[in-house]
Amino acid sequence: MTAMPSMRRFIVMWIAVILSVLTLVDGLLAYGAAEKGLAETRDRALARIAAGYLRALRAQDADTSKIPASVFREETGDDDTPELRFRVSDSRGLLLGGDPQLRFPADKAVKDKLVQAALYDDGEPGDRWRVAAVKDFILTRAQAEPVVVQVAESHAARTASAHLLGMAIAGKQLLRLGLALSLVYAVVMLGLRPLERLRAELARRNAHDLTLVADQRPQELAPLVASLNALLLAQQSAVDEQRKFLADASHQLRTPIAVLRTQVQGLLLGQTDTADTLPKMLRTIDRATALTNQLLAMAKVEQLVRRADWAEVQLDQVARDVALEFAPLIARKRLDFSLQAGPMSLRTDAWMLGELVKNLLSNAIHHSKKGGALGIVVRQLKHETEMIVWDHGGGVDESVLGRLFEPFNASKSGTGIGLGLSICRQIAESMNASVDIFNRIEAGEVVGVDAVVRWPGLRDA
Amino acid sequence: MGRPTIGAVNILLVEDDLDLCGALMRVLAPRGFQLVCCADGLEALQMARRHEFDAIMLDLTLPGIDGLQMLQRLRDGASRTPVMVVTARGTVEDKVAGLNIGADDYLAKPFDIEELEARLRALIRRSKGEEELRCGNLRLDRETQIFFNGFRPLDLSPREGALLKALLQHRGQAVTKEALREAVFGENAETSADAIEVLVHRLRKRIAGAQAELMTLRGVGYLLIDEAIAGRDE
Numbered sequence: 001m002t003a004m005p006s007m008r009r010f011i012v013m014w015i016a017v018i019l020s021v022l023t024l025v026d027g028l029l030a031y032g033a034a035e036k037g038l039a040e041t042r043d044r045a046l047a048r049i050a051a052g053y054l055r056a057l058r059a060q061d062a063d064t065s066k067i068p069a070s071v072f073r074e075e076t077g078d079d080d081t082p083e084l085r086f087r088v089s090d091s092r093g094l095l096l097g098g099d100p101q102l103r104f105p106a107d108k109a110v111k112d113k114l115v116q117a118a119l120y121d122d123g124e125p126g127d128r129w130r131v132a133a134v135k136d137f138i139l140t141r142a143q144a145e146p147v148v149v150q151v152a153e154s155h156a157a158r159t160a161s162a163h164l165l166g167m168a169i170a171g172k173q174l175l176r177l178g179l180a181l182s183l184v185y186a187v188v189m190l191g192l193r194p195l196e197r198l199r200a201e202l203a204r205r206n207a208h209d210l211t212l213v214a215d216q217r218p219q220e221l222a223p224l225v226a227s228l229n230a231l232l233l234a235q236q237s238a239v240d241e242q243r244k245f246l247a248d249a250s251h252q253l254r255t256p257i258a259v260l261r262t263q264v265q266g267l268l269l270g271q272t273d274t275a276d277t278l279p280k281m282l283r284t285i286d287r288a289t290a291l292t293n294q295l296l297a298m299a300k301v302e303q304l305v306r307r308a309d310w311a312e313v314q315l316d317q318v319a320r321d322v323a324l325e326f327a328p329l330i331a332r333k334r335l336d337f338s339l340q341a342g343p344m345s346l347r348t349d350a351w352m353l354g355e356l357v358k359n360l361l362s363n364a365i366h367h368s369k370k371g372g373a374l375g376i377v378v379r380q381l382k383h384e385t386e387m388i389v390w391d392h393g394g395g396v397d398e399s400v401l402g403r404l405f406e407p408f409n410a411s412k413s414g415t416g417i418g419l420g421l422s423i424c425r426q427i428a429e430s431m432n433a434s435v436d437i438f439n440r441i442e443a444g445e446v447v448g449v450d451a452v453v454r455w456p457g458l459r460d461a
Numbered sequence: 462m463g464r465p466t467i468g469a470v471n472i473l474l475v476e477d478d479l480d481l482c483g484a485l486m487r488v489l490a491p492r493g494f495q496l497v498c499c500a501d502g503l504e505a506l507q508m509a510r511r512h513e514f515d516a517i518m519l520d521l522t523l524p525g526i527d528g529l530q531m532l533q534r535l536r537d538g539a540s541r542t543p544v545m546v547v548t549a550r551g552t553v554e555d556k557v558a559g560l561n562i563g564a565d566d567y568l569a570k571p572f573d574i575e576e577l578e579a580r581l582r583a584l585i586r587r588s589k590g591e592e593e594l595r596c597g598n599l600r601l602d603r604e605t606q607i608f609f610n611g612f613r614p615l616d617l618s619p620r621e622g623a624l625l626k627a628l629l630q631h632r633g634q635a636v637t638k639e640a641l642r643e644a645v646f647g648e649n650a651e652t653s654a655d656a657i658e659v660l661v662h663r664l665r666k667r668i669a670g671a672q673a674e675l676m677t678l679r680g681v682g683y684l685l686i687d688e689a690i691a692g693r694d695e
Contacts, residue, residue: 285571289571320637320680320681323635323678323680323681324634324635324637324681324682327634327635327678327681327682327684328633328634328635328684328686330676330678331633331635331674331676331684331686331690331691332686332690332691334676334691337678337679337681338678338679338680339678339679339680339681340680341680375679375680376680
């Protein structure tokens, strides 16, 4: 048996996959939004710092060193101020003070917007800077002159901040995912507990225990347990049948031996008449022999059914062979026998089919009156192949008709040994056929028996 | 163990149940059978090779070697003594195996003494070529090949004669129409099986009053039976 995948693992695994994908998407979106927010915040901080510088220049306030830290604290709520560059130029771009490496805005679009503040990127690939530029007039030597203040922050600093932000988001998402997965696992384990309980219950049973499994189960398990119980019931009834059969068989086999023993002892003690007793003993032996043969035939049928050695068998030929075999018996009773059978092939075991026909024909001969008519008909109906073994023996009592196929039933009513029809049914069932006994009524009177075997849908239409 | 006796029918009984051996010896002795019992397959084989027996009764389940093996060795040694397999195994496979190896007849245990005697005698007669074809008052004289009803010779056509002979050879048993057609008209004759019906009808008239009944099993064949036996079972 190949190992089937675990249901628990399947459920947990797929929930984990789904949660992970959701968390990843959610994290990426959150990171995107946070990064955008970060850029806006820092752009705003740069612009405010530039404006602050301009104000400081205008107020001739020399101490500008605290501006960046206080603005960043206000904007980002963070004490950590990135490294910044400054430049003050006149309107033509002439350096008045600060970092000469920070270039005067070259872009006309930027310069046109300089009334308030402009934000733009500058620098070389690998050394990119974000720049805020502000232009205003300040008084120098009693004359208002335009001055441009630039404040720049390296992109590297921003990326580092974004990384930190990303890490924080990832950490939070992972924590959430872990928590969710633990909860899912716990719920799945709890949810599947009834299944595990059922498994443990079944594992504890011993092989001969056929009592029913308790059926208070969750909705999903109830049908399974119901089917299981149905199987157990069927098994129990098979075991009961077997037990009854064994009891019946023991009784049937021991009785003739007990009778024989009594008869022999009676003879030994001189209490019974030899000429009278011996023929009775012979009949007892014949009865026991017939029963033994039937029991062995039954065991052989069981074995053959299991071995299932099916082949194409000619039903008409088997019927003819059985008739030939039974001809001496038919002749001894001067019975008027007829076989009506066209070529008809069946897929079955030749020995079993022969045994079926023999049992039915033997019954028919047994129940026929001397000189009576009997026969076998094999014919093809629209949807089935049919074999009828019929006789003129007066029929079967309606009260036993329903129980004829039970083992030893016939013997109780004293007409036969009791296993023949059981064997017939067993054989018929093994080849997916049915066997039934009907009283044949002619002119309102039961005149005999039709033993009918039907094989469904074997022929092409 | 004993020696074959002159005058009686000598049978080698190969059977390991001594009770059965003893019972059969006592029952068959007054009927003219002298039984030599042997419980071991190998011993029985030696015995069969050393002495002339009219027939061998062979059980299949034996100590030493199996009954079928013994039969095989006996036939390999070109012995022609007729063998009747008598066994409680009683399955078709055993029967077929036995007959294939060279058993001449097969009887399942337990058996009827009358049947055993009749089968043994028929077996021995067949093996000596003195099978007597008779049924009721009907009889075929082997020398002249003339059929008799009692002491009165019957006037039969060659085909009627062939038909009666075929039926007599299997008296008490049914013979199929096809088998009869072959016996009467030959294997390749282009006659319909119905021709037999006409012939049977004529034969029935010819053997009327011979205490033998020619019965029809419609759809199967015909059967010749001693009237004393027919209808004996009530």
